Amino acid sequence: MAFGAESALGERGLFAGEDISLIGNDGVAACAYSNPPxxxxxxxxxxxxxxxxxxxxxxxxxxxxxxxxxxYRPTLQIRASTGKRGR
Incomplete structure (x- = not known):
């Protein structure tokens, strides 16, 4: 779902990690290779x-x-799709 949200943001001229923070919930390896990761x-x-x-x-x-x-103890893998508050 996060990949779809990332695509929809791009279609509207918004960027994950800059305009909005976006987090996926599955940890698939492809998350590291999306733009932004x-x-x-x-x-x-x-x-x-x-x-x-x-x-x-x-x-x-x-x-x-x-x-x-x-x-169950999941881990958070922080990448560029989440940015600092107030950027």
Missing amino acids: LTTIAVEPLALGKQAAQQILRRIAQPDAPLSHYI
Whole structure:
């Protein structure tokens, strides 16, 4: 979605990182190569998938076991699509 927003801004003569700050929420590698490079909240899909699979297998083996929780800690990758306030 952030790529689409970045494109729509450009069509209106606005620029991410200058006129508005723009942040993506998936951490795909392409964010580093957009113009300007997009700030993103990076996810770890392999870790999330592994945890989800473990939860499913645990529930299959022990359907009445108490639910367990996983704390997801994304990271913010700051790039040029976010600028300093008041520029």
